[in-house]
Structure formats: C-alpha cells, structure tokens
Amino acid sequence: MAIRYPNGKKFEKKRIPKTVKNDYKKDNSFSNRGMNFEDDIQTSNEFYRSQGLAVIHKKPTPLQIVNVHYPKRSAAVVxxxxxxxxxxxxxxxxxxxxxxxxxAKETKNKTSFPLKNFHAHQIEHMKAVLEQAGISFVLVHFRVHEEIYLVPGTFIVSWYESKENHRKSIPKIEIEENGFPVKTGYHPRIDYLASIDKWINGK
Amino acid sequence: MAIRYPNGKKFEKKRIPKTVKNDYKKDNSFSNRGMNFEDDIQTSNEFYRSQGLAVIHKKPTPLQIVNVHYPKRSAAVVxxxxxxxxxxxxxxxxxxxxxxxxxAKETKNKTSFPLKNFHAHQIEHMKAVLEQAGISFVLVHFRVHEEIYLVPGTFIVSWYESKENHRKSIPKIEIEENGFPVKTGYHPRIDYLASIDKWINGK
Incomplete structure (x- = not known):
C-alpha cells in the first residue's frame, strides 16, 4: 500500500507555509520526501468537499496572541x-x-502504536464526542509499512483506560484486527470516508 | 430579554487575552460594558460540555505563521x-x-440584520453543511434590543441568494418570524440548545 504522489495538480492546493508543528518533528524523513500525512488528509478533505461528499476541515493551530502591530496602509501583523x-x-x-x-497520528514504530501520542485532554474529548454519538476515530499511519488504519475512538479510549493492559502502546496486530485499513491513491489520497462506510456498515 | 452578568464564578473560565478580532470592532460599547457576545457563547459551550449536553467549540483564529523564534530554555515565540x-x-x-x-453575528441596527456581515465563502460553507444534512444556523444578536435569535441556515442562504429581494439586509420582523428566540440567563448564558430543540421539534 504505497503512497504515490503523481504530479497532477488538479487538487493541489496553494502551498501555505508549513506550520511550525512540522518543524518540531524530530524525524523529517517524511517531509523530506515531499510528503506529509496531515497535508495529504487536507488534500483529501478538499477533494471530498469539491465532490460534495463531506465537509471536513482541519482546525487552525491555536495561538495566544499577545502583541499586534498595525502598520499604516498595511495588514495587521501579529x-x-x-x-x-x-x-x-x-x-x-x-x-x-x-x-x-x-x-491523525504517525509512528515510525514497526510493531506497535505508542499511546504517548495522546494527551489526556484529547482522550477526554474523544469520550465526550462518543457520548454525544459522534463518529470518533484516529487515523494511524505506520510510516515504515506505509499503512494507514482508521481506528475507532472506542477502541483507543478503552485501551488507553484499561488497567489490565497498562501498556504504553497498542500492538500493530491489535490495530489491524480492530481498525479498518485506509486505501491511498490519487484522488483522494487518503480515502478514509470509504473506511468509515465499511466500519458503519459492518466489516 | 436583558443579558445579566452575575458575579458567580463557577463557569467563568480563565480569561484569555482578547483576540485582535475584538479590537477590530469599531463599536466597543459592548466590550466596554465587560460583555462580549462570542465570549458568552464560549462560556455557554463550556457549560454544555461540563453537563455532558453537547461538545461544541469555537475554532481558533486562523493565522499564517511567517516567523518563529526559539529562545533557549523558553517556549517558541511567533x-x-x-x-x-x-x-x-x-x-x-x-x-x-x-x-x-x-x-455568531451582532448588529447595532434596530430594524434589520445587514447581510454584509457575511462573506461569500461563509455562505458557501453553510450550503455545503446543509447538503450534508448538518444543522446550520446563525445566532444573531440585536444589541440595541438585547435580543438573540437562532436563524436557520436555509433561511439565511435563501435570503442571501434571492434575486427578487436584492436587499442588503433582512428585516428584523422576518428574523422574528423565521428564527427562534434564544433565552439568556445565568447558566447557560445563551441557551441556544433549547432553541435548536424547539426548531427541530417544530415551533
């Protein structure tokens, strides 16, 4: 399940400057290859929107604004x-x-998905969404295998909270068994809506 | 329907610095009185979340980050x-x-709600959400009357796109007839969930 990046530009959005989030990554091998998991999801979202299939957006990075400069005749600068x-x-x-x-979470780990990828407040948010009957999941990207899985929020939450497990990561085999593989391609690049359909309509 | 601000602090969140959005406002009378429509909605959202009634958040202000400074031993500064x-x-x-x-939109206008409050892309977003069977609406706050209405997205879109009307604003009486009044109080401050219930279950 290789991720291919043809040069077709139909759905290639205007490049916005990389957010700092990307710069934080210790391992830049993925972005060095001109690939970025989050960017690909956003491109897929654009495709879905353009086809009237779904309206899904990434939330902007939250910033606490302390100072703003208002130059005359120019736009305000933070x-x-x-x-x-x-x-x-x-x-x-x-x-x-x-x-x-x-x-969306990535791991370089070959055999498991480390739960340190989550903050407690993200798990709390997932639980709250599940309580409201929302569709909650995590897209897990195993970089080495170039495999993506849709993992239901219920599974993530129960693993995270399980006292018996007390593990710091979910074995890949568990994710394969409890998640749904996500197909990658040209348009959309990461077809997670198809995986949602499979999930909801039964495996 | 006055908006009252008791000093009870149970649901008063930590004050975050006002975003610049507020500073843009030509009329600051509302914030000068220590009141802010958007803040009150966020406080209401926190109340709803704390009670397990709904999970609704305000999206962060989108910023294009151009430069970031990484001081040693301190947090990154944009x-x-x-x-x-x-x-x-x-x-x-x-x-x-x-x-x-x-x-959420406010107007100082006494008799109508100016449609210049919307950008074309916001209307497009509302249409896309409606096509996906989402619940789309606008909370309109008439400042002078201190009245808030939940106005269904379908109504806003049809008025915006109507060639017959070609008006630049929606008369308040139309909003009263086609919208749903939103009660204000202590907890929640702006009880728009109750208005959604009335809307969905029929007036």
Whole structure:
C-alpha cells in the first residue's frame, strides 16, 4: 500500500507555509520526501468537499496572541504569539449528517502504536464526542509499512483506560484486527470516508 | 430579554487575552460594558460540555505563521504572523449525534440584520453543511434590543441568494418570524440548545 504522489495538480492546493508543528518533528524523513500525512488528509478533505461528499476541515493551530502591530496602509501583523495546546482533536466536520471527529497520528514504530501520542485532554474529548454519538476515530499511519488504519475512538479510549493492559502502546496486530485499513491513491489520497462506510456498515 | 452578568464564578473560565478580532470592532460599547457576545457563547459551550449536553467549540483564529523564534530554555515565540480569512463558520461540534455548525453575528441596527456581515465563502460553507444534512444556523444578536435569535441556515442562504429581494439586509420582523428566540440567563448564558430543540421539534 504505497503512497504515490503523481504530479497532477488538479487538487493541489496553494502551498501555505508549513506550520511550525512540522518543524518540531524530530524525524523529517517524511517531509523530506515531499510528503506529509496531515497535508495529504487536507488534500483529501478538499477533494471530498469539491465532490460534495463531506465537509471536513482541519482546525487552525491555536495561538495566544499577545502583541499586534498595525502598520499604516498595511495588514495587521501579529508580533508576539505563543502556541497553545489544542483542547480538541485536529479534524472535524459532517458526512451524511454524521458528526465526524478525528486525529491523525504517525509512528515510525514497526510493531506497535505508542499511546504517548495522546494527551489526556484529547482522550477526554474523544469520550465526550462518543457520548454525544459522534463518529470518533484516529487515523494511524505506520510510516515504515506505509499503512494507514482508521481506528475507532472506542477502541483507543478503552485501551488507553484499561488497567489490565497498562501498556504504553497498542500492538500493530491489535490495530489491524480492530481498525479498518485506509486505501491511498490519487484522488483522494487518503480515502478514509470509504473506511468509515465499511466500519458503519459492518466489516 | 436583558443579558445579566452575575458575579458567580463557577463557569467563568480563565480569561484569555482578547483576540485582535475584538479590537477590530469599531463599536466597543459592548466590550466596554465587560460583555462580549462570542465570549458568552464560549462560556455557554463550556457549560454544555461540563453537563455532558453537547461538545461544541469555537475554532481558533486562523493565522499564517511567517516567523518563529526559539529562545533557549523558553517556549517558541511567533514573531510574525498574519490574520487569514476563515473558510468556515466559527463554531461547530456535536449535539445528540447531530453535526452543529454556526456563526455568531451582532448588529447595532434596530430594524434589520445587514447581510454584509457575511462573506461569500461563509455562505458557501453553510450550503455545503446543509447538503450534508448538518444543522446550520446563525445566532444573531440585536444589541440595541438585547435580543438573540437562532436563524436557520436555509433561511439565511435563501435570503442571501434571492434575486427578487436584492436587499442588503433582512428585516428584523422576518428574523422574528423565521428564527427562534434564544433565552439568556445565568447558566447557560445563551441557551441556544433549547432553541435548536424547539426548531427541530417544530415551533
């Protein structure tokens, strides 16, 4: 399941400057290859929107604005701001009337998905969404295998909270068994809506 | 329908610095009185979340980050960023499985709600949400009357696109007839969920 990047430009959005989030990554091998998991999800979201299939957006990075400069005849410039921890997951929107809410996570780990990828408040958010009957999941990207899985929020939450497990990561085999593989391609690049359909309509 | 601000602090969140959006406002009378429509909606959202009634958040202000400084031993500082136009409405989330999507707008106008309050892309977003069977609306606050209405997205869109009307604003009487009044109080301050219930279950 290789991710291919043809040069077709039909759905290639205008490049916005990389957010600092990307710069934080210790391992840049993925972006060095001109690929970025989050960007690909956003491109897929644009495709879905353009086809009238779903309306799903990534939330902007929350910043605490401290100082703004208003030059005459020019746009306001934020001159001092700090990154804030997001209190929710990164992506949400609507698909056939259903509330869709998910987080995208990557791992270089070959055999398991480390739970340190989550903050407690993200798990709390997922639980709250599930209580409201929202569709909550995580898109997990195993970089080495170039495999993507849609993992239901219920599974993530129960693993995270399980006292018996007390593990710091979910074995990949568990994700294969409890998640749904996500096909990658040209348009959309990451077809997670198809995986939602499989999930909802039964495996 | 006066908006009262008792000093009870139970649901008073930590004051975050006012975003610049507020500073843009030509008329600051509302914030001068220590009141802010958007803040009150956010406080109401916190109340709803704390009670397990709904999970609805305001999206962060989108900023294009150009420069970031990384001082040693301190948090990263954004030293240059520009405000971007949001491509969606400000608030979204989930309520009893339903996707909720809305914008909050204020007017000082006594007899009508000016449509210049909307950008074309916001209307497009509302249409896209409606096509996905999402719950789309606008909370309109008439400052002078201190009245708030939940106005269904379908009504806003049809008025905006109507060639016959070709008006630049919606008369208040039309909003009273086609919208749903929103009660204000202590907790929640702006009880728009009750208005959604009335809307969905029939007037």
């Amino acid at each position: 001159t001092e701001a700090y990154f804030q921890k997001p209190s929710t997951t990164d992506f949400n929107g609507v698909y056939k009337g259903m509330y869709i809410d998910f987080e | 030293t240059e960023a520009y405000f971007q136009k949001p491509s969606t409405t400000d608030f979204n989330g989930v309520y009893k499985g339903m996707y909720i999507d809305f914008e």
